Amino acid sequence: MPRATIDDVAARAGVSKGTVSLVYSGKRTISEETRERVLRAAADLDWVPSSRARALATRRSSTIGLVLARDPDVIATDTFFAGFLAGVEAVLSTVDMGVLMQVVPDHDRERDAYRSLARGRVDGVLLLDLEIDDARLDIVRSLSLPAVIVGAHPNPAGLPQAHVDDGRGMVALLDHLIELGHSRIAHVSGPVGYVHARHRLDTFRSSLRERGLDPSLVVEGDFTAQSGRSATAELLAAETPPTAITFANDVMAMAGLSYAQSIGVAVPDDLSVTGFDDSELAAHLTPSLTTVHTDVVAWGRRAAESLLGHIAGDDVADAVLDGPHLVNRNSTGPAAS
Amino acid sequence: MPRATIDDVAARAGVSKGTVSLVYSGKRTISEETRERVLRAAADLDWVPSSRARALATRRSSTIGLVLARDPDVIATDTFFAGFLAGVEAVLSTVDMGVLMQVVPDHDRERDAYRSLARGRVDGVLLLDLEIDDARLDIVRSLSLPAVIVGAHPNPAGLPQAHVDDGRGMVALLDHLIELGHSRIAHVSGPVGYVHARHRLDTFRSSLRERGLDPSLVVEGDFTAQSGRSATAELLAAETPPTAITFANDVMAMAGLSYAQSIGVAVPDDLSVTGFDDSELAAHLTPSLTTVHTDVVAWGRRAAESLLGHIAGDDVADAVLDGPHLVNRNSTGPAAS
């Protein structure tokens, strides 16, 4: 059977289709009696309003976009994403909106993806993994696509942003290590083209410098276990290796920790190790991983709220979230003397 | 400025809007000259066709749906998902389609999610994590929503399916362990309400039984590191503990392996451990994890192709993918005698 339309419902309820529409949108008071007749007719005909027709009439698609230009392997090890998305959905579902996701292999396809979204598929987008001089800022501007940046750093772009200051996490980690007596501390960063990775690295350097410590023990990783392992190998092969390594995510830290153990470097006795993310696994390795925790679900919620406000035309202020907070576990200990 | 519409383009090119439409859809031969005029007019006006209007006119939304009813923590540790999605997108992007994702906290919201999708937001859905007597089978049927099951098991439902036989992975693992001389082999399963977890477990039991080995060493986990750890603790506390444990995913295996080491059980000397998934981290722990690998990107591709065929009304056959294949690493070794 062909699906019922608003006309069928209106006819059966003996009202105009405008009235049927109003019953559902609640934009006008409808007499209780009419309301009930309409609802019954809709139920009888098993009718639900078509979101396609509604989208055209309202010029709203009730969808937001999320484009990921990352290697699936990196996304897979990313503990941030799923929780973040759950937070986003929690907000969107209250207003019956959805999120359109796209995973693209490179920046060319990324550009195409935004173009396609801007044809009216979405009402706005969330920008993740901002890069230095990110081309997407121009893209969304030229497409007049409402956008909110999901940042882990101070706002660089003049767009609304929902952010957590990763620098605070880095400082918390360094405070912790310095308190334990460490003075040769290294950092394995993420790709420094990312604003967040760069920000963690910059904070690492400036914090150490402020305290008169050597800020030069840095190796760039790419968030994969593979890179965590090789960066650790490089650092430990030095003449005077660090007594502590801070990694820019948990996965690299777990791989690095494991590598250290495999060559007979005891953690935390000979080497302290810290992660960044607080992934579920991190708590259950031996030793468990000292890291930094952020409420990513709340982050997703705030980002979604900002974007909805921005779409509605509100003047949205940057949302600043709490954290990241230190999670002190067993991979860090007093510096070997 | 208000965005240009097809009427503006038609006027500027001096043709009817039907012709403009046909230039883009390629459904009719258009003279090269007209074509160029239209394209230039569109470029001048910075026009792109509205997908909202197209969706209404064609009764197609060019979107497929994906609903995840899982704890974000579990999704986060799921190495399957990102690669799978990348495969799906690779196929969809060639036909300019997208995927609408929804993460819901429970089965009630899941039902709502499908209902909302069925209002014309998507043309079809992919069903992940099928459960025994899964309510979604009835839901999609009653909503006339084209659906394809992403399965790790023989087809239980009469819907088209793209599947990998996880049972083969389990058999490969057991063959490997038995060859190494193990005879007390345990399994830490996923939630047995899931068809795939149940299928791995059933295969585990029947395979051991066939070879005259004890199939009763089973603990149910939930795919989290926490559960891997506690299940391992339970198994190792037995009077005659197993000499090998097969875990239903890598995360539980990594946590279990780590726990064993922490109580002085050497891996693989005292205990062999296997995972399931081949996550990136698994290769970089010490010891590296013996596990089973599936090409999840290809899986995503095949699932998307099946769904597109199904939406188009084709009679799609089940897609059976290769694997899972054994990845023999260092967490397995000869049984201690």
Place this chain on the structure above:
DNA sequence: CTGAAAGCGCTTACAG
């Protein structure tokens, strides 16, 4: 090869 027009199924001023 091209045009005129109906139609997709809603929403929303405008009138009463």
Place this chain on the structure above:
DNA sequence: CTGAAAGCGCTTACAG
């Protein structure tokens, strides 16, 4: 409190 009608911006038979 409700109705009639225009409009959202495309696609697609139908005609020529």
